[in-house]
Amino acid sequence: MKNKLNIIICTLVFMGFISGIAFGEPKYPNISLEIGGTDDPRAFSSSIEIIIIFTVLSLLPTIIIMMTSFTRVIIILSFLKSAIGVQQNLPGQVILGLSLFITFFIMAPTGEKVYEQALKPYVDGQITQQAAFTQGMVPLRDFMLKQTREKDIVLFSEMAGMKAGDIKKVEDIPNRVLLPAFMISELKSGFQMGFILFIPFLIVDMVVASTLMSMGMMMLPPVMISLPFKLLLFILADGWNLVIKSIVMGFK
Numbered sequence: 001m002k003n004k005l006n007i008i009i010c011t012l013v014f015m016g017f018i019s020g021i022a023f024g025e026p027k028y029p030n031i032s033l034e035i036g037g038t039d040d041p042r043a044f045s046s047s048i049e050i051i052i053i054f055t056v057l058s059l060l061p062t063i064i065i066m067m068t069s070f071t072r073v074i075i076i077l078s079f080l081k082s083a084i085g086v087q088q089n090l091p092g093q094v095i096l097g098l099s100l101f102i103t104f105f106i107m108a109p110t111g112e113k114v115y116e117q118a119l120k121p122y123v124d125g126q127i128t129q130q131a132a133f134t135q136g137m138v139p140l141r142d143f144m145l146k147q148t149r150e151k152d153i154v155l156f157s158e159m160a161g162m163k164a165g166d167i168k169k170v171e172d173i174p175n176r177v178l179l180p181a182f183m184i185s186e187l188k189s190g191f192q193m194g195f196i197l198f199i200p201f202l203i204v205d206m207v208v209a210s211t212l213m214s215m216g217m218m219m220l221p222p223v224m225i226s227l228p229f230k231l232l233l234f235i236l237a238d239g240w241n242l243v244i245k246s247i248v249m250g251f252k
Contacts, residue, residue, distance in 0.1 A: 049129070066179055067140050069106045069147075069251055071186040072193075074099040076247055079194030080239075083201040084230050085223055102244065106251050113139035137175070144182040145170055147189075147251065152181035193246065201230050 056063075064070050077095045081087065118136030121127045127135070156177045157167060167173055208226035212218065233239075 052129075064103070066183060067144065068103050069186075070099060070103040071183060072190040072250075073102050073106075073247055075187065075190030076193050076197070076243070079190070080197050080243060083194075083198045084234060085201075085227050086231075102247060106248060107143070110139045110143045141170075141175075141178065144178055145173075148178065148182045148185045149188070152184045153177060155184075156181045189250065193250075197243070200233065204230050204233060 074095065077099055081090050081095060084090075114136045117138065118127075118132045121135075122129070122132035153167075153173060157173070160174070160177055162177070205222060205226050208229065209222040212220055212222055212225065
């Protein structure tokens with residue numbers, strides 16, 4: 001009888017201990033998605049804002065490519081990589097990361113203007129979404145207009161069906177014309193600088209190839225022999241300093 005009483009007491013103590021742990025566990029927030037009607041227009045507006053934010057975040061890489069200096073920077077660095085001939089030794093992630101950081105450096109003044117004119121007033125509740133978008137596009141448009149060639153704007157405005165008198169000032173240029181014109185101009189600028197970068201390394205390749213042929217060493221690959229000389233030339237000329245400086249100053 002005494003043993004049964006001890007067992008019952010131990011069981012009750014154990015159950016009390018378990019229940020104490022269960023009741024003492026912290027409650028975690030529950031996230032649920034619900035589709036239904038609402039009488040509060042602010043709730044519907046908040047849902048739309050969340051959808052817009054996620055949409056913008058998904059398109060952020062494309063926006064970075066289209067409306068910033070990223071296109072020109074990565075094209076120039078890719079041409080430099082090909083000109084030197086270090087396809088395997090210089091990983092693509094390094095080129096991509098360097099291009100992003102240079103883009104952030106170049107676009108910092110424009111980003112500050114977007115924050116001061118659009119993002120900060122919108123977060124403080126001073127302006128609406130439409131006003132924030134309109135004011136935020138002004139610094140970006142100014143940046144793109146400075147880098148866009150006039151003939152590229154004329155090309156896309158004509159293809160858009162616009163007449164010559166429709167554009168009397170820069171504010172009349174629609175975004176659907178400015179964005180592709182800006183990208184075409186950036187591609188051209190990147191290709192021009194890539195051509196300039198290729199010339200000295202091409203000369204080194206030609207000199208090495210001619211030397212090997214004159215020595216009768218036609219079985220040796222000229223690319224492999226010229227690579228150390230191209231690296232030496234790039235180091236002695238302080239190539240990274242010159243290239244990065246040329247890229248950044250090209251946007252001033």
